[in-house]
Amino acid sequence: MARTVWCTSDPLWLLREEGFNLAREHELESLLAISNGYVGNRASLAEGTPLSSPATFAAGVFRHPQTPGSTPQLLILPDWTGIRIWIEGYLLNMNEGHVLEHQRVLDMLHGALWRTWRHRDPRGRETSILGYRLASIADRHLLLQSVTLKPENYSGTVQLEASIELPPDLDPSLPPDWKTRRNAERPNVLPLAFRMQAPDKHVLAFAVAGQLLCSRFDGKREVIIEERRIVERFTASLERGAECQLLRAVSIFTSRDTNNLPEHAVDHANSVFACGFDALARAHSLGWRERWEGADVQVEGDDELQSALRFSTYHLIAAANPEDPRVSIGARALTGEAYKGHVFWDTEIFMLPFYIHTYPAAARALLSYRFHTLDAAREKARSAGFRGAMYPWESADSGQETTPRAVISPNGEIIPVLNGDMEIHITADVAFAIWQYWNATGDDEFLRSTGIEIMLETARFWASRGVLEQDSRYHIRHVIGPDEYHENVDDNAYTNLMATWNLRHGAAAARIVQSRWPDVWGELSARLRVSDEEIELWLKFADAMFTGFNPETDIFEQFSGYFGKEPIDLKSFEPRSAAMDVILGHHRIQQTNVVKQADVVMAMYLLWNDFAAEIREANFQYYEPRTGHGSSLSPAIHALVAARLGNRSLAQQYLRQASEIDLSNNMGNAAGGVHAAAMGGLWQAIVFGFAGVQPEDNCIAIMPNMLSHWRRISFPFRWRNRLLRVSVEPGSIHVGVSGDGEIKLRLGNGSAFVASPGHDYRAEFECTGSNSWQHGDTK
Amino acid sequence: MSAASPKPNNAVSGQPEQLNSICNLIIPLDGTVLSRSAIPVARVLSEICGATPHVIYAGQGLLHPNEMSSLLGVGEPQLPGAVFDCCNDDPAGMIMEAARNLAESLIVMCTHSGSHPSGFGHVADSVLASGPERIVMVPPERGERVWSLRRILLAHDGTPDSDLASGAAAEISMMADAEVTALHVAARQAARPEQPGSLTAPRYIDQPQHEWPAWTQEFVDRMLTMGAPASAVRFKLVVAGGRPGSEIAQLAREKKANLIVMAWDGEWQSARHVATRVVIRSCGCPVLLVRSRAQ
Secondary structure, three states: OOOOOOOOOOHHHHEEEEEHHHHHHHHHHHHHOOEOEEEEOOOOOOOOOOOOOEEEEEEEEEOOOOOOOOOOOOOOOOOOOEEEEEEOEEOOOOOOEEEEEEEEEOOOOOOEEEEEEEEEEOOOOOEEEEEEEEOOOOOOOEEEEEEEEOOOOOOEEEEEEEEEEOOOOOOOOOOHHHHOOOOOOOEEEEEEEOOOOOOOEEEEEEEEEEEEEOOOOOOOEEEEEOOEEEEEEEEEOOOOOOOEEEEEEEEEEEOOOOOOOOHHHHHOOOOOHHOHHHHHHHHHHHHHHHHHOOOEEEEEOOOHHHHHHEEEEEHHHHOOOOOOOOOOOOOOOOOOHHHHHOOOOHHHHHHHHHHHHHHHHHHHHHHHHHHHHHHHHHHHHOOOOOOOOOOOOEEEEOOOOOOOOOOEEOOOEEEEHHHHHHHHHHHHHHHHHHHHHHHHHHHHHHHHHHHHHHHHHHHHHHHOOOOOOOOOOOOOOOOOOOOOOOOOOOOOOHHHHHHHHHHHHHHHHHHHHHHHHOOOOOOOOHHOOOOOOHHHHHHHHHHHEEOOOOOOEEOOOOOOHHHOOEEEHHHHOOOOOOOHHHOHHHHHOEEEEEOOOHHHHHHHEEEEEEOOHHHHHHHHHHHHHHOOOOOOOOOHHHHHHHHHHOOOOHHHHHHHHHHOOOOOOOOOOOOOOOOOHHHHHHHHHHHHHHHEEOOOOOOEEEEEEEOOOOOOOEEEEEEEEEEEEEEEEOOOOOEEEOOOOOOOEOOOOOOOEEEEEOOOOEEEEOOOOEEEEEEEEOO | OOOOOOOOOOOOEEEOOOOOOOOOOEEOOOOOHHHHHHHHHHHHHHHHHHOOOEEEOOOOOOHHHHHHHHHOOOOOOOOOOOOOEOOOOOOHHHHHHHHHHOOOOOEEEOOOOOOOOOOOOOHHHHHOOOOOOEEEEEEEEEEEEEEEOEEEEEEOOOOOOHHHHHHHHHHHHHHHHOOEEEEEEEEOOOOOOOOOOOOOOOOOOOOOOHHHHHHHHHHHHHHHHHOOOOOOOOOOEEEEOOOOOHHHHHHHHOOOEEEEEEEOOOOOOOOHHHHHHHHHHOOOOEEEEEEOOOO
């Protein structure tokens, strides 16, 4: 039987898991998950195992438990992936009989999950199974699933039972007519619609269209509708060596999308076989290839890193949906329940650069989430006694603060969680991302309609959050910086530097809109009551900001009092497999100088051109040995900064650590979902660190820092509606420019020059004499 | 995964075998007072498991069972239904032979009956060096006080091998209606275990308010699914940081544990078992070692 979808054979595009190790099942479900940004599905085995956690999530669809202390969490939708196979009444499963071969393969190039399984049952019957599933990127409401079965050494009766089933903890109210929506004209389509109980408002509809293809199908199809599941059962007699294939198309719609959901879903699923299963699968595959065209980073000379990069890029592509401006990407994307789907600074600071420079439409949609939740941020600021907009540390669908107030540690200690009140740097992070997007895309319409309001309201927040104290310095007290080991500190350097940036760029954005679109400014300034005097005040506070910088040492004190903390020699704890706060304890770690993750170093990276080279170097040298990397966000940023500073061995060490965060098979890290921000960090480390791309205000600078065993790094890079094809080799930089209009480039340490579309530019490093880069037009 | 690990896990490995019920207890005694500390422990285990106690005389010379009973001071009141076996001149060899020959056996013996700087007598050391599948080491300090089994401390290092110990702890806890506290120690100067499927204390805790509930759930899910029947076991998880041996011993004392259950690889002389030695020497309660299947 012909395959309806193709799978690449190039190992660098495949994530392959051989055999079966039950202990790793939750991790594998996350790593091999399929998603299209609208809906995500964990890679649970279709027949289930004792450790299976099948789950399908829809972006933006949360449930809101009413128990005290609970916060919204991504809703687990009905499981549509269950397929059980009986051979002459024997249920095929991994725990009985003998598994002759078992392999799961994520084809990252085409966004499809494959499974091959050869099984000998206790009676000696050998059956081979080939399955795949995908979440269509061409039609985000569509999920496809296929199972091809072949009796290898017997003839007999085979039963395939495909189900769609409500998860155990879901107690929806069912529309009264949900069982009767079957239509004689559409006999292959089975609908399942349900309404969440109050206070959740969601109505969800599924429709499944199934078809069994056999060379000679003389069996029967039964539909069993039970209270919590619908089962479609196919029975067929198969000759030895003859294949049969079950094809299923699942349509998902929610009340966030449309009205008349069940009809919509049924019509949609019904159209699948009219369009042709093959054509739909092919459209999906082509959609993925197109996305890769604009995103693939190739590192020649390091296959292991190449695979890890593809893995990260795959999940980043899979997480975004440019069509929905009301959702953002949670910390674990749509691959797992952990972190409840909550959105953090992860999106703006770690993931967004990938989208800005590979898929600007997705970046715009993600930032629009912050616009749609701006009122909630205003309300948070107001209720805390401040002005402007204060973005929540964690948020879900409404944009309200969703950080839990406490956590019970594994040994029973109740630890208050202060981040929701104190980790306020996220407000500047959002503004920073808005500006980065605008600067990189030149999307003026976005700035006028969306970005400017956020820039103003966030600047206004910072102008109210701090206090100009008697020392004539502006202080921001009682905060938590990215280094969350130290809570309730004063004047965290990262927070204050980013607040300064926000105040200045809020003013700059105001001036831009004021001068370029006076009518927009007129309406906005009147509505928000922003005056010139207020903007001047922002600049005054920015100038007066206390940053803890010591000009004698060139070092920022991470927060007031940090230098007096107990010094800890982190090397004496190596080799180490646990976070330092686990080893030292929650209370002890706060008394030490151990830094959780890049904090001052993060500020050095984000505000790179604001600091002299010796300041960047001094702060990295100071803080790197004191950083415990207790956050998955930390290694990639350290790899990036180390690469830019030319410390290649350290950069390589951190790059490896960053690439292993989800993929190590002995950490169990990914059981609750992949670390989406770490993936964005890995992309940034390669592109901005090792390839040395530096977007500036009106120029793209490239200063590579290659590892010695790499032959080439190449990638596409979008910049102001131009596509740059960047290729970096030892001693040379090559940039092909396409699109409309000229842009400025600076290659190596040469001068900036004007580059024209349709031209290729090359710079060679001359290691004699001036040690300089010489560039030329190679068209 | 193949992307980061050059050696993919090719083995088809499902749930480990459950610990079989304990049918026979082997209790080596040498006639000293200290060796008798194993008797109260063996008696309770015999009762809750319905196992037959086999007393092995590990002293000098061959004795008739009646003489043994008399010499050792062990009769029906101390160990109901005990079977007496005499030893040759190789006590450790005979103990191990009995362990092999008696179906579903468990050795219960004291760590030493004389003065030994290491804390382990010659016989105990030899038995442990032979890598028994299941053995309870009893500290002689506890004497002949009545022993009860209400609180079990399971030391779990996060590897699938430790799940076998989970199974043993679960089985005994169900028979004794005891509660189990599983302790995982995040050790300093300890590399990540290489065994695929290991889950140690998290290396990254991006946000404790989410990471801890997720990690705890995953740890317990794996421990129960892989090693222990999920029902009827009262498990509580504790994570501590520090040196494994002393942390386990300390928590055992704090929790007044009656029994510690640990997995081991049967390589008693290995440096890996420094922590195991520390636990047995200093925890103050019997320690059940369960050997992983790889051995």
